[in-house]
Amino acid sequence: MSVRRVGFCLSEKKRRRMNLDAFAAFCAGHGVEVVEIDLTRPLVHQGPFDIIVHKLSDVIVEAERDSQSQRVLADFQSYVSAHPATVLLDPLPAMTRLLDRFASYRIMSRLHDSLRDWCICSPPYLEIHSDSDLPSIQQALMTQGLSFPLICKTRVAHGSLSHEMSLIFGADGLADVRPPCVLQSFVSHGAVLHKVFVVGDQHFCVKRPSLKNFPSGPCDRKTIFFNSHQVSKPESNSHLTALDEQKPGLPPPSSEAVAALVRELRARLGMALFGVDVIVDVHTHTLTAIDINIFPGYEGVPQFFSSLLSHIQSVLDRQASAGPRGANPPESMQAAGGLSGGLSPAEVDL
Incomplete structure (x- = not known):
């Protein structure tokens, strides 16, 4: 041979x-x-x-x-x-699409309809364009059902700046938004992130630290700026990942639900090497997809x-x-x- x-x-x-x-x-x-x-x-x-x-x-x-x-x-x-x-x-068009969070979040927003039986969803989100003004952002937040706190991420999902994020707790904090970017409703998830790594028809789920829980609803707390690498890497040790009160741990994601999510994303993306970040909602225990990653690092696999x-x-x-x-x-x-x-x-x- x-x-x-x-x-x-x-x-x-x-x-x-x-x-x-x-x-x-x-x-x-x-x-x-x-x-x-x-x-x-x-x-x-x-x-x-x-x-x-x-x-x-x-x-x-x-x-x-x-x-x-x-x-x-x-x-x-x-x-x-x-x-x-x-x-x-993987195909260049598919990879290019995932470099744009506007595009990848549109994909995630459709997961609920196709994976309804598995209770899989993604949080409400809002695209903020360069010409967006504060009143129009506030109106769009209400129209599209987003709730505080909000997590703000850059539109381009690559490079060091793509890891610079912020948590916005009220209307005053919207002044910290720097378009183009994405606003996404923050879902409390017990400070645990599950990174699903996909390699063709195989996938692996690795547990990572993540942001702690925050009360739902607007408040006058100042915007928190952070780097996602500092809160979600295996060696991360941040005050943002320390729960304010210890509660019983959340159940891990259902292996069947994760497999269904991977199958759906493989079909939608047309890709073999990617990752998806998922969390478990502390209130509903719903499996929630929050980001898709191109050819990730596969640490822990x-x-x-x-x-x-x-x-x-x-x-x-x-x-x-x-x-x-x-x-x-x-x-x-x-x-x-x-x-x-x-x-x-x-x-x-x-």
């Missing part, structure tokens, strides 16, 4: 966090060659590739304003289009290497059994849309 070549296109930070060298050694023991792709060089001189695994978030976001990143992205897309036999994991290799092999096996592809590349390999103009609901659904 010929050696399969897997190209990896990752930022240096992602490469280190994933420990790509160790993964390459693991793959080599299973007849798979891992090749690191250098975007500063033509891909045609680095291939051929049976599959390309990538996280081009940096390039996609920077291409909005940087001509060099635009050229890099265009060259990458041209290579993939010219080599339809090369599988792209000991089976990640074997799961990723297994998925890569299964994708290539299916491709081989299906025979050669036609000359036209599939939709997943077409050019990705931009972030700047926003996405319509029609662009969000698959």
Whole structure:
């Protein structure tokens, strides 16, 4: 059997966090060659590739304003289009969509209808555009049923600024909003976050610390600014995660409900490598999805290497059994849309 070549296109930070060298050694023991792709060089001189695994978030976001990143992205897309036999994991349009919280929150807002039997939902949210003024924000909050406290997140779901968030407790705090961003009703969840990591048809649920409970309803408390990495990483130790009073722990998410959520998101996203952050409402015990993440870090998933290799092999096996592809590349390999103009609901659904 010929050696399969897997190209990896990752930022240096992602490469280190994933420990790509160790993964390459693991793959080599299973007849798979891992090749690191250098975007500063033509891909045609680095291939051929049976599959390309990538996280081009940096390039996609920077291409909005940087001509060099635009050229890099265009060259990458041209290579993939010219080599339809090369599988792209994951599709660029799907990844681009999740870099926009307006788009990913629209996806989550539809979960309740399709997963009603599992009592899965997402909190009400509001898109705040650059031209939004305070009176219109207050009116929209009432119209769309959001309640204080609110959590505020940047629109772009990538980069260090995307982890800078705030908790807003009343109308006066809305002056701290910096568009474009998303306001989402905060749901008390016992300071426990469940990160669901998806690798193809497998998924893993890892428990993490999270924000403590806050009373429902508006108050005059000052806005709290925080970095999500400081409250939800395994080693996090923040006063924001310490419960004011100890209560019996919440039941963990139902494994069947989590599996149903993953199936639904895989179908809607058309992706294999992603994560979804879920919490359990302290009042209703409802499983609540609050964020979707592109190719996350998979910290706490000991089976990640074997799961990723297994998925890569299964994708290539299916491709081989299906025979050669036609000359036209599939939709997943077409050019990705931009972030700047926003996405319509029609662009969000698959």
